[in-house]
Amino acid sequence: MIDIEKNMEATFDKSLKEKAELFNLDEKENKLLIERYSYTLATTPYAELKDSKEYLETQGITITKAREVKVLAHSIQILKNKCSLMGEAHEMELYRLDPVKLNLNAMDLWKKIKYCNQINVPYKNEDGTYKDFLFDEKEFQEKTGKPVDTTVIDPTPIVEEAEVKEEAPVINESTVPDITMTINADLTKALEDIEPRDYIETPPHIEMSDYSSNNMINDFQKIENNATSFSTLQENVKRQMDALNNEDVVNPMDMVGFNDIEPETFNAGFSRIRGYNDKGETRRDDAA
Amino acid sequence: MKFLEKYDFTKEDIAYFLNNSPKKLIDGVKEHKKLVGENIKYLKDLGVTNYQKIFLEYYDMFLMDHSNFVQIFDKYEPEDLIEKLNKNFKIVEFL
Incomplete structure (x- = not known):
């Protein structure tokens, strides 16, 4: 049986105002969301926003500010991957304190935290908040003496006119990104920034003979x-x-x-x- | 994302943006690079020295219509605004 309401929801997306109401922000933040940070609302269907928001809430992550809404531009699968990785590392508080951190590369964050633990450099303040150097590449290197080895993935290879493309390695949609896992076996299931891809079955092939x-x-x-x-x-x-x-x-x-x-x-x-x-x-x- | 280099973004800045942002918003910036460039240029011409940091933190704001983007800043005394932004770019949230 077709769920008529769900079908309608999918076909006729809601307005910006209706989407903004999902978050129960105060008046000022709501205004900011619609005036300044509405791109995510405009480009993400209501149903997806709702599902992602509800998933984050099951993880104890609540969106209370307009600028935090942009984390919902990630697909729910990516949000789950990030939460899974930080959850296994017992660092979910990082996202609960500041949901915008969901935008950061979770694998890099995990590596930084692991390295800080190894060399005994505190990365948290006394009140349990995370030190700023964790989120800045230059500061991290200055504090720990080591740059983080990051793999830059450009997910949408667009050839810009009259420009030589000298950017980081480009991933085509037909290939799966190759991410080197340097984490232990418990975390191998966490795949950063990979969306599920549908297997497309190739049509049957009929062998031809000498008949051209x-x-x-x-x-x-x-x-x-x-x-x-x-x-x-x-x-x-x-x-x-x-x-x-x-x-x-x-x-x-x-x-x-x-x-x-x-x-x-x-x-x-x-x-x-x-x-x-x-x-x-x-x-x-x-x-x- | 090479267009950001025109506004003095380093390769490291661009790599950071690509590595730490949702794909949808990266695509949005690429698709509307003319608008984003216009908004970046406004801040640069205004005299804000850490406009790159502002972009890297609040990139979705740069997808605003240009005239609305300008309105966020032009209601303040320029010198005072620049001094405060250069000291702590995060006051953008409170403008």
């Missing part, structure tokens, strides 16, 4: 123009494909009865034989 593809295309074009009843067509084309698969080449024009069928029907039928359904999706299971 050009000849085949020409002949099937003739078939398209002179089609016959669909079931006969189905049968004949299947026989032809089997023959080709078995390297027993048969010229399709030798087949009989290709008249009076609409090209669309031919195409649909041919697709079905090849293993696709009417929507263009694979149907290996059906074929099996």
Whole structure:
């Protein structure tokens, strides 16, 4: 059954004002959110904002200021990864005290904290807040004598006009970022800044024999123009494909009865034989 | 993100921004680089010396319409504003 309300929510996103109301900010912060920091609200659907906000609240992280809303520009999966990493390190207080820190690279933060522990440099104040040097690369190096080894990922490689691209390594959407894990086994499940990617199944491949593809295309074009009843067509084309698969080449024009069928029907039928359904999706299971 | 170098952002600054910001906002800055550049230039021309730090902390604010962005700052005495911002850029939150 379709959840009508949820469907409508997804189709018709709410206004900026309605999205801002999600956060129950005071009047001043609410005004700031809409006037200055509204890009996240404008570009993130209400449902996603709501889900992410609610997830953070389960972790004890509450958004109380306009400028903190931008952390919801991360997908909920990334927020979960970051919380998981800091949670395992028992440093969730870092996010609870200042939610904006969710924007920082969690792996880098984790490394810095680990290093501070190793060399016995305090990174927290007496009141439990985190020292500023933890969040500034230059200050961290000055305090600890060591720069943090960071991997810069440019997630959206855009070629800028008339400019030589000399930036950090670029990740294409078709590849998975290679992040070197230098943490112990307990934290290996935490993947920083990687969004789940759907596996796309490739269509079935039919091996061709010596019958050249050009000849085949020409002949099937003739078939398209002179089609016959669909079931006969189905049968004949299947026989032809089997023959080709078995390297027993048969010229399709030798087949009989290709008249009076609409090209669309031919195409649909041919697709079905090849293993696709009417929507263009694979149907290996059906074929099996 | 090379356009930021025109406004004296170092490669380290740019790397920090790319490494510590949500992808959606990075894309927004790239897509609206003309607007972002205009807002950065305003602060630079005003005489604010740590405008890079302001951007790295409040980058989503730079996606505001330019005239609205200017209005945040131009209601204050310039010299006083510059002195206070250069001392502590985080007062941007209270403007």
